[in-house]
Amino acid sequence: MPAIAVDGLTKSYGQTLALDDLSFRVEEGEVFGFLGPNGAGKSTTINVLLDFVRPTAGQVEVLGFDAQTRSREIRSRTGVLPEGYQTYERLTARQHLEFAMESKGVEDDPERLLERVDLVDALDKKAGGYSKGMAQRLMLAMALVGEPELLILDEPSTGLDPNGAREMREIVRQENERGATVFFSSHIMEQVEAVCDRVGILRDGEMVAVDSVEGLRDSVSEGTTLRVTVDRIDDEVLQAVRSLPDVSNAAVEDEQPPTLVVQVEGSKTAVLGELENRGVEVHDFSTAKASLDDVFRSYTTEVQAR
Secondary structure: OOOEEEEEEEEEEOOEEEEEEEEEEEOOOOEEEEEOOOOOOHHHHHHHHOOOOOOOEEEEEEOOEEOOOOHHHHHHOEEEEOOOOOOOOOOEHHHHHHHHHHHHOOOOOHHHHHHHOOOHHHOOOEHHHOOHHHHHHHHHHHHOOOOOOEEEEEOOOOOOOHHHHHHHHHHHHHHHHHOOEEEEEOOOHHHHHHHOOEEEEEEOOEEEEEEOHHHHHHHHOOOEEEEEEEOOOOHHHHHHHHOOOOEEEEEEEOOOOOEEEEEEOOOOHHHHHHHHHOOOOEEEEEEEOOOHHHHHHHHHHOOOOO
C-alpha cells in the first residue's frame, strides 16, 4: 500500500486551474522529492493531502485513509513542516512542543526533540525573539513529535544556514531509516538530490516527470559531457570524433587552448584514443552529467513534447 496515492486530482479556484488531473504515488518508506516553480501547485497539493483544501475532482489517500473523510487519523500519524508557518511569539519552544504533543495525543521529550534540531538552548525562551532559522528549527522539531509515520516537509531549508540545511538533511535520513516516509517539497535542487529516492516535477498543476534523480538526468541528457583540452583541433579531427559510434555531438569552444566538448553515450576512452591517434595532444579532460538543476529547467521552462 502506498503512503500517498493521488488519482486524477483537480483543483480549481474560480476560473483558475491550480491542479489538473494530477496522479502520482509515494511508496511506503521512501523519500519523495516534490519539485516545481512558484505557482506550480505544490502547496495546493500538500493542502489537499492534509484536508486543508478540498479537491474539485479526484481521489486522494494518505496512509491508506481517504484524505477527505479520515483527515483526523492522517494528521495524528503525520508530522508537518508547513511553508510560512508563524510561531506564537509569547510561547516558549517547550510550550510549542507541548501543544503539538497534546494535539496528537502523544508523549514525547521536548528537550530531546530540540537537541535533534540544535535548539535546546532556547527550550524556555519565547519564540518572539527567534531568528528565522531558529523558528524553522522549532517547526521541524514540532513535525518530529510522536515519531510520525509520514513527514510532509514544505521548503524545510527556509531560513537555515548551510550547517542547518545539512543537519536537516541528516534528520530526514534518520527519520527515513527509522521507517518514516518523507514527502519533501523544495525548489533547492541540492537538498532534493542529497536525500530523495525519487523526484516528481510539477508544472502548471500537472506532474510532468517522476523518476529517480539518475533516471531524470538520463531523460534530458545525451549521455555524459566530456570536455577535453587539447593543443590543437581542426575540422578533420572534429569530424572524426563526431563519427565515433558513441558520440552524439561534438563542438569546439573558442578558448585557448581549445576545448572539445563531446556528448558521449559510452566510454570516453574512444574519444581520447581517436584524438591521440591523430596526433592531438590531450592536456586535460573532465566529465559531467546533467545536474538536477538542468533537469528541472528542462521540464519546467523548455517547450518539449514528452
